[in-house]
Amino acid sequence: MAGTENGNSGGIAPERMAALREREAKAFRAARPKSERAFGEGLPGYLGGVPMHWMKDWPTPFPIMVDSAKGATIVDLDGNRLADFCLGDTGSMFGHSPPPVARAIRRQASRGLTYILPSEDAAVVGRLLAEKFGLPRWQIATTASDANRFALRAARAITGRRKVLVFNGCYHGAVDETFVRLDHGRPANKRGLAGEFRDLTQDTKIVEFNDIPALEAALGERDVACVITEPVLTNCCMVPPEAGFHEKLRRLTRDTGTLLLIDETHTISTAPGGFTRKHQLEPDMFVLGKPIAGGVPASVWGLSAETALRYDAYLATKEPGYSGIGTTLSANPLQFAAMRATLEAVMTEESYTHMETLAARLQGGLQQSIEKHALPWHVARVGARVEFICAPGPLRNGGEAEAAHAPALEAAIHVALVNRGVLIAPFHNMMLISPATTRRQVDRLAAAFADIAEALAA
Structure with a gap:
């Protein structure tokens, strides 16, 4: 499911991406000593050290070890709280454990x-x-x-x-x-x-x-x-x-x-x-x-x-x-x-009204940062599903979508978002709004994205 490796840099110098990735990887490790000890070189007994190989596709230095999840929030073993916009890559689109x-x-x-x-x-x-x-x-x-x-x-x-x-x-x-x-x-x-x-x-x-x-x-x-x-x-x-x-x-x-x-x-x-x-x-x-x-x-x-x-x-x-x-x-x-x-x-009309409203707010916030820093990116949305794409758009077909992937840049952004308390899907830049997602969480994601965009475009 991960993006195909290609040469798209999203208009960002490779050394700037690498510097962001290195800096954010250090911050990630410093905030998660318990998770790092628990994961070690991989979980014992599993092929490749993980129960399902996609768990190795996260761009973080090691997978986040989850302690609990409720609504639109994940808490890891170290007590870090993450606003969850991945939501199990859609499996928990309506929030974790809806009552x-x-x-x-x-x-x-x-x-x-x-x-x-x-x-x-x-x-x-x-x-x-x-x-x-x-x-x-x-x-x-x-x-x-x-x-x-x-x-x-x-x-x-x-x-x-x-x-x-x-x-x-x-x-x-x-x-x-x-x-x-x-x-x-x-x-x-x-x-x-x-x-x-x-x-x-x-x-x-x-x-x-x-x-x-x-x-x-x-x-x-x-x-x-x-x-x-x-x-x-x-x-x-x-x-x-x-x-x-x-x-x-x-x-x-x-x-x-x-x-x-x-x-x-x-x-x-x-x-x-x-x-x-x-x-x-x-x-x-x-x-x-x-x-x-x-x-x-x-x-x-x-x-x-x-x-x-x-x-x-x-x-x-x-x-x-x-x-x-x-x-x-x-x-x-x-x-x-x-x-x-x-x-x-x-799965009610009321839930979708909430999801649609906050998704539109998120789309606007992301697009505002892209335009402010004149990045050659765009934002796409289908209902409560939002994605920032590190290439101009809209895209017309799968060939253009493959060429638009910027794996190194996306990986750096993902880790930087985690360090700012936000989790998005690891396989591409997908974000979901659930009925449990709050306006404060959306604004936190938009602010984190703005901070990262500024650092990349400086």
Whole structure:
């Protein structure tokens, strides 16, 4: 998930970046002796010294050892309090341990955690998903990666086609078919894939986001089962859709018999029904993971009425046997209890109004500092999701987003923000506003960013 190394310096001299990084690394270590002792050269018993290898991707000298998290605040082992704008890279987008979710977890814990049977909460969640997102038929998975895999399998079954289409720069979790990129204009496996022996481009077409002629040509061969896309490219330097892009995408997929899957795992920051509901998109399939259960691992994938009928027709003729869809712990009662609480009491219009208001305030504060110091940067936002990008914008596609990454500069900024009491996502410059985020925290982030921008531009 980390940005690709490239030569973009964001208009800042390399020696100035290095000096900031060195100075801030010393301050980080000085403030965290307990964390450094606890982490040591790595946590014992784990491959690479961490339970999950992304934990090594933080640009800090060593990972922050967390003692507790509540609302929009993280406290580390040394007692340092951080205003948390990373929020588990969207998994805790509605804050850490929202009270309705915490209560639901406690209640369900005494009733059993998994039993491969539905519960009363399951009956309620099915109705809530249809009401919230507009599609009538749903299935539950444990991660968005799983949900995307299962939805793509269903799309191939429905259409009888094997190929999928993705946009350059996309991110859809650990779905194999999506690990392709445009390398000097030619499709290729993404760099760095571990143990990948297949040429993924054999079954995946890839074009640039916002490139309608390329999309039309790729779909014109009528061999694509499904286009899978985020409404906004997010797990890179953010790329918004150009005016009319989604309307043309929907028309082209319908004209060529291709299903359209919208993955809202990051863009759920837009509104209670996601970017899809707010902008009246009409996907055949819909995926949402990460925050849907308030931090409990869960995801959902939904089908339109027509798509569900087509899938039912396929299933009526399918040979008996394992479909390759579903995992044993998916749709467990703990997930349903947490999802019900999230959908009913956390993911509300009032929460999003608060999030949107503070996100706009943060966007304005960051942009003001960029303009004050004449930095060649810009700020992008989709609802409660804000990102500063160390390059001019807006960006038009994934190729431009890749070139806009400035890893050395971003790393220095991230550590400097932590030393000023602010945590943002380590993989790119993403910041999230939660219902628990306060105006004071937003202003603290804006002030810290202004301080760092001044030091870099001096």
